[in-house]
Amino acid sequence: MGANGINPPCKQMVTSLAGRKAALARYILYLSLFLWGALIVIFFFLAQVAYRRDLPGNNTTRPYWDPALIALLACSFVIWLFIQRILHQLWYQDSKERHAKNWFELAGMGFLWAAWTGSILASTILLPSFVWAAQRASLNLLYCVLVIGWIQWATLSILLFPSLYIVALYGSWNTHFYDTWGHRPFHKYTLGNQENGSRNRERIER
Structure with missing residues (x-):
């Protein structure tokens, strides 16, 4: 229950199809974040291979790994570590895990x-300055990284801001984050009204 005495939306939607769809959509969005990060690492590797392959003898001092690109790659690895923990909690719902709270998810997502x-x-600002590599496959691969990076940024935004709005509205900072968008639809289905839903959960657990 939130600080203002109102149950979070997830508690109201737990028996609804909309709640189950929202929970599934959230899981898919987090999974897509993990996959986008994998694609970014793969394209970075391919771009480096292409760059080394096409490197002319008179261009050995040209910079390739700019700090901005390194930061993008590092963020992909950090997202991997964070997302795998979130996916584990969304699936198993370990209520004893102290980090399975809204404040942890929102703090991590915000960072x-x-x-x-x-x-x-x-x-995005840096890449056009790579004019010396305009004819190289590595530059095209880096543009693919940028496209995937912006898709990943949009996915992060879709996950962060609705959750932040819901949690701030109901003051449920210390509740479990796997209930924010509706109950997880994977193991504990609930049907009917609130009372029937409670009985169904007890029957399933037996």
């Missing part, structure tokens, strides 16, 4: 969103 915004903006 990642800020870091990712700075990295992707800096990389």
